[in-house]
Amino acid sequence: MTGFLHIVYSAFTIVFLATTLQANSTIVPVIVDVEASGRGVVEITNLRTQPTLYNIEVLKWAVVDGVDEYEDTRLFIVSPPSFKLHPGKSKKVRLRFRGKRGTPSEQTFRLIVAEVPSEVKKAAEGTSTLDVTLRHVLPVYVAPQTPGGPKLSWTITTQGDTATLRATNSGNQRATVVSVGLHPNPNQENTPVYANNSLAHVLAGSWREWQVKLPEGMLPGKAVYKLTGLNQTYQLANHE
Incomplete structure (x- = not known):
């Protein structure tokens, strides 16, 4: 069986927004693209009502x-790798990449921001609690020598009432998939049935899979996935 894959995506990144990752802190940007100079920067703001310790690693x-x-x-090199912020204060964290730049494919890392409240909060009279450490995980990308974007190919396999969709990225930059789903019947534009936990990064040279539970009597017809921004249609090959 073959079908069609309809996608909505931006070539290789999510929409850039200054985002509050948790109510306790803001981190801007939420995607770190390392410049040609090998440098990047994020700004962290403490929204808590007490001082907070931040530990940073890549x-x-x-x-x-x-x-x-x-x-x-x-x-x-992360500077500073650890610091304390008082309520409402902000700090810029600078990153310097000292590896080889201009590689054939995009290099990928994660920036880990751990926030540790430095004070015990009173939960009730006679008791106290300590806030747990929160970890924010941000993608960090070092561009390839010749950015070419992602090149996704899709296959579908079915077993019983479950369809498995696989995206393989043969490009040299990542694609960020926001959602993956299947239309109930071929050649119809019905409301798709979506996979749970669809959001995923398909890095250069890698693949990801999503499973879609098929309602009784459903035929895997058109498949739909979204990244952000650009509509395209792909032939979807079945490899049962």
């Missing part, structure tokens, strides 16, 4: 057999 990020993997790296 990890190497890869997607292996559809799963995120992280490992320590010394390719980034």
